[in-house]
Amino acid sequence: MKVYLINPSDVSFGTAVITPRWLFVLAAATPAKFGDPVLVDETLERFDFARIVPGDIVGLSVHTGNALRGYEVGRAARAAGAIVIYGGIHATLYPDEAREAGHAHSVVRGDGDLVWATALEDATAGTLLPQYEGGRVPGDAFVPARWDLLPEGSYMWASVQTVRGCPKHCSFCSVWRTDGQVPRMRTVDMVLKEIVDLRRKGFRFIALADDNFYPVALKDLEMANRREDKTRYEELKEMRAERFELMARLAKLPKDSVFFTQITMEAAEDPEFLDAMRKANIKGALVGVESVTPEGLKDVYKDFNLSGDALADRLRTFRKHGVHVLGSFIFGLPSDRATTFDATAALAEAAEVTFAQFVMLTPFPGTLDFEKWEKSHGDTPPAFDGIPLTRHWLIPQSKRPKYYMPHPTMAHEEVRQRTQAVWDRFYSLPVVWKRSKCVGGLKGRLAFILISKLYRQMYANTGIASDSARQSRAQKWARLISKPTRRLFTGRPMPDLQVP
Numbered sequence: 001m002k003v004y005l006i007n008p009s010d011v012s013f014g015t016a017v018i019t020p021r022w023l024f025v026l027a028a029a030t031p032a033k034f035g036d037p038v039l040v041d042e043t044l045e046r047f048d049f050a051r052i053v054p055g056d057i058v059g060l061s062v063h064t065g066n067a068l069r070g071y072e073v074g075r076a077a078r079a080a081g082a083i084v085i086y087g088g089i090h091a092t093l094y095p096d097e098a099r100e101a102g103h104a105h106s107v108v109r110g111d112g113d114l115v116w117a118t119a120l121e122d123a124t125a126g127t128l129l130p131q132y133e134g135g136r137v138p139g140d141a142f143v144p145a146r147w148d149l150l151p152e153g154s155y156m157w158a159s160v161q162t163v164r165g166c167p168k169h170c171s172f173c174s175v176w177r178t179d180g181q182v183p184r185m186r187t188v189d190m191v192l193k194e195i196v197d198l199r200r201k202g203f204r205f206i207a208l209a210d211d212n213f214y215p216v217a218l219k220d221l222e223m224a225n226r227r228e229d230k231t232r233y234e235e236l237k238e239m240r241a242e243r244f245e246l247m248a249r250l251a252k253l254p255k256d257s258v259f260f261t262q263i264t265m266e267a268a269e270d271p272e273f274l275d276a277m278r279k280a281n282i283k284g285a286l287v288g289v290e291s292v293t294p295e296g297l298k299d300v301y302k303d304f305n306l307s308g309d310a311l312a313d314r315l316r317t318f319r320k321h322g323v324h325v326l327g328s329f330i331f332g333l334p335s336d337r338a339t340t341f342d343a344t345a346a347l348a349e350a351a352e353v354t355f356a357q358f359v360m361l362t363p364f365p366g367t368l369d370f371e372k373w374e375k376s377h378g379d380t381p382p383a384f385d386g387i388p389l390t391r392h393w394l395i396p397q398s399k400r401p402k403y404y405m406p407h408p409t410m411a412h413e414e415v416r417q418r419t420q421a422v423w424d425r426f427y428s429l430p431v432v433w434k435r436s437k438c439v440g441g442l443k444g445r446l447a448f449i450l451i452s453k454l455y456r457q458m459y460a461n462t463g464i465a466s467d468s469a470r471q472s473r474a475q476k477w478a479r480l481i482s483k484p485t486r487r488l489f490t491g492r493p494m495p496d497l498q499v500p
């Protein structure tokens with residue numbers, strides 16, 4: 001009997017950008033008596049179901065984006081005789097769907113770190129329950145990933161988590177509702193040990209795959225300090241101190257290490273934090289800008305962000321402190337107008353963000369936006385291939401609409417075309433060349449162009465392109481350039497490196 005852990009994907013590029021962390025965490029959560037699980041990442045290549053023999057156990061983690069492929073994999077695995085167990089955010093939200101559409105024997109809801117072992121024991125004892133509740137595991141109980149199972153030469157970046165959960169409440173995001181609003185931080189020692197494991201293997205680019213690397217903003221501290229009861233203030237101070245301790249230890253790693261994370265814009269008000277990030281070699285961060293107008297920020301409950309010139313200033317602050325920004329913008333908000341697209345492209349350039357992504361507003365399950373949108377359709381949502389729009393992830397890709405939220409003044413196609421045009425503008429060769437100055441040296445600048453091109457092909461053209469020819473061209477391109485690009489990220493293995 002073998003345990004398979006499969007990360008489902010519709011597209012495989014042969015080389016992937018970031019390691020799907022869950023595979024290596026659940027591998028570590030698999031008790032030794034089951035042997036080493038077989039890890040399958042379909043973003044590298046498709047799984048061959050002929051490998052399954054009856055009695056094998058297949059664990060699948062699905063998010064909304066890969067649920068349809070996940071269900072296909074689950075059905076085929078069950079037909080081949082496997083016991084199929086689902087987990088992940090989407091299965092947590094829709095356990096019944098995983099049973100119906102994905103033929104699940106069982107579903108693990110919430111964090112799988114601790115409960116996975118019980119599900120495996122029960123599966124082999126013939127007492128598997130239809131559902132397990134993993135809940136929210138405390139930070140010091142997060143299971144460290146098993147990087148010894150990492151296939152060589154397949155990934156550009158590794159991923160290590162330092163904190164789960166986010167105290168904010170953006171309307172388009174499910175993180176604060178699934179992972180919770182109380183940040184659960186791992187101990188610094190645990191994080192460092194994993195990073196050193198990876199550096200020993202030659203990974204010098206590591207994504208700190210956190211919901212929000214800056215869980216305590218200065219404003220939160222000020223507010224807590226105004227209360228008579230200082231308990232919360234002391235807790236927040238301690239959390240902040242732990243972040244600084246983590247960064248101080250990261251700073252002692254080899255100087256060619258590069259970390260990337262996800263952070264809220266409020267961090268730009270905290271120069272001490274940004275300086276610590278720079279010293280820790282956290283050289284880039286995804287910052288959710290979302291909208292460049294105050295109305296747009298209100299639309300998504302993110303009015304803690306700035307807009308207009310103040311926003312450009314705030315974003316430039318990251319750069320001044322040596323942190324490159326991957327700005328994330330949303331189009332299709334109710335307050336967006338035709339002029340918003342150009343204004344956003346101009347702001348992204350003026351704010352000197354190094355990379356940017358422009359996504360169309362999509363109602364993802366688990367979010368406030370989704371609930372509102374689902375309700376607005378009442379009992380009779382439009383259907384595609386017999387599948388209601390409110391279950392859009394189940395509609396076959398080729399028939400799936402590209403846009404879900406009706407816009408008060410623009411047609412869907414207009415929003416899509418204008419979004420595509422902003423990608424085209426931001427990633428046009430002369431603009432990327434100009435931006436590449438930030439890395440310096442001809443070799444560095446050429447690498448920057450290659451990475452920008454890859455990013456754009458992987459995310460823009462495969463995501464929002466309307467014609468299948470453009471999509472398949474983009475996939476071929478990504479496949480072609482992902483291998484040489486990976487080499488740019490590898491470092492010299494350091495088998496003797498010690499935890500600082």
Ligand code: SF4
Nearest residue numbers: 166168169170173175
């Ligand atoms: S979008 Fe970012 S800041 Fe907002 S709730 Fe989600 S993780 Fe937190």
